[in-house]
Amino acid sequence: MIPLETLFLDLKDIKVIDSTIPYSQYTPLDLTASNLELNQLNISDSSQFETYIEQLLAKNKASVAYGGYNEIRNLYKRSTVFNDLNTEERNIHIGLDLWIKAGTSVLAALDGKVHSFQYNNNLGDYGPTIILEHQLENHIFYTLYGHLSLKSIASIKAGDFFAKGQQLATLGDASVNGDYSPHLHFQIIKDIKENFGDYPGVCSKNKLDYYLENCPDPNLLLKIY
Template sequence: MTSLENLFLDLKDIQVLDKTIPYTQYVPLNLSESNLELSQLDISNASKFERFIESHLDKNKASVAYGGYIETRNLYKRSTVFKNNNSEERNIHIGLDLWIKAGTSVLAALDGKIHSFQNNNNLGDYGPTIILEHQLKDYVFYTLYGHLSVESIATLRVGDVFTKGQQLATLGNASVNGDYAPHLHFQIIKNIENNFGDYPGVCSTTKLPYYLKNCPDPNLLLKIY
């Protein structure tokens, strides 16, 4: 049987941000613990973090910075969301981040319907989040859109239908998006289990093998790089 990932290879012209911005205006961004420049930056301060992103875009004459799939980051140490009591630290990012200004249009990657949505409003969390349910041939899977504006989920209903490329939401600012520089967290999920309006976007080293299978690289679908 053809795998879901193989089906992704045949799909074309998929974007999840403003259609007027071509992928030629996207630039990679390394936010891993190996980036020594980040050690000089107070990444717990959203305003300073946003200026860092803007400077990176300016230097590269780009509109969007992308990256982060299976990236080990120190960014999450500031929040108890990623380490509770004696649990193993979650610091490996399992979605793709697209960094651009607040208010940017967020688009449905493919035809689908609203599975769930929720405002995950803890420090370091997603803020307003939407999960779409899709079907390709015999495969049902999900895409998650995190760090949205509050307005994005104000009138949604479970079951609402969106077509590929239709505006789904807009990006939120630091006051609502978990206290980050504005960006979209985009993630593919095969088995969503009983999750509703939320799904882990960061995992521990021990759980990585499971999430590598359940959350394939979003670039297989988007084909940015």
Template sequence: MSPFEKFLKQLENVKVIEPTISYDNYVTIDLSDKNPDLNKELLADAEKFEIYIEDYLQKNNALVAFGGYNEVRNLYKRSTIFNGEDFDERNIHIGLDLWTKEGTEVTAALNGNVHSFNFNNSLGDYGPTIILEHLFEEEKFYTLYGHLSLESISNLQIGDEFKKGEKLGTLGNAEVNGGYSPHLHFQIIKNLDQNSGDYPGVCSKNKLDYYLENCPDPNLLLKIN
């Protein structure tokens, strides 16, 4: 385990959505290409997929379904931003998803400042997105919050300061969040390169080693299970 991963693991009481929801009300969810329930028709229809998530939460008596780090998914086959003739298919998820209701409060994982934000409005993209900048041993690192509501970025400014646990925004619906059931895509990024308001949350197999090193498992920080 790297020094940075050890740093993440030793931090306590970190949440990124509605802090009053106990981890006892969370359940893991498998959205991989191995899940037989996720047929092509379901994955292509945001409304049907939202019903699937709601039913899953109800059956498990949970309020939040989480998972997806380093998970191979068929969820991205519907969008050209993940599949093209001139690049390898990107289908491995390198953030952590938290699936719950539209409008749920999203909170800052750590003290930080707004590095950038954007409305990434292509099908399958993040929709409204915020990236916070943090420091570890005088080195910058970043947390990304994707699939927010438009209101979350409407009055935001570069450099705005947020304290750990402070409300950052709310979850958006399929109309604005890239065509997904409401959820938060949360990702830790060591090196943001030249990206602004956006960073890959899904990668190809041939680049997986780089992205797993640059984007460590968010559950090291959240400690959900």
């Protein structure tokens, strides 16, 4: 059977946010400790972080900031969702983030049906989340859309079909999205197991190999860079 990642290489014209924004208006964002600008602000304060994103976009004459796959971040230290006394710290991001203003349209990456959805209402969590189920040849796989608006999950139900490029949701603001600057967390999941409306988007170092295999780089689909 052809690997799923190989099938992704032949897919074209896939976007998961506002299709009118060309990739030429995207700019990379580094949220690792090597970004010294982050040391000068409190990134756990969503309003400060949103101002930082807005300034980055203006400086680069861009509409969207992107990045984060397999990125080690200090951003999660503020929340017990990622850190507790009994487990290894989870600080490696395994989705792709697309930073843009709240209310922006979120699109289905591919034809698919709603597998599940949920309001993951913890500090630093996804907030409203939708997971779509897809089939490509003999592969069943999933895409996760996190940090949505509450209205995005108000009237959908499991099994609802969305066509590639169809509006699935809109982005939420910090009051509902886990207290982040507005952005979409987009993730591919091969084996979702028993997860429902939620799936880890950040992992620990000792589980990284598993999650990199189970959650391929979303850029294989999006082809931003």
